[in-house]
Amino acid sequence: MKKYTSSSVFVALTFLALQVTHVFASACTLNGEVIPCDQMPVWPFYIMIGFFVLMMILSIFWVWMIVDVLKHEDEKEKMLWILVVLLAQIFGAVIYYFVRKRHRDKRRITSSQEGVDEHKDN
Secondary structure (H helix, E strand, O other): OOOOHHHHHHHOOOOOOOHHHHHHHHEEEEEEEEEEEHOOOOOHHHHHHHHHHHHHHHHHHHHHHHHHHHHHHHHHHHHHHHHHHHHHHHHHHHHHHHHHHHHHHHHHHHHHHHHHHHHHHH
């Protein structure tokens, strides 16, 4: 199966968006004036594609934080964090990331470094 990079997908989607507007709009209007379709600005399509990519990244981050809550939190706090992440959506996921996950990851790194230091001393 052939793998595509994100830049090639972006270029393909941009090309498709430009072709679709060119085919379906035989007479393009801009501010009430009829102009040739090749003079239409393309920046709205870039904004639309950029917004779509941003929403996909944020959605993946949100799901990742929900899975992290389910895997790593104890039973007492799991329900609280699930409610925070679900009800506050992306803001809840960001809060969870900075309050719990990042702190837990730092603690894990520190404890693993201490284990390595103790091993070196022996």
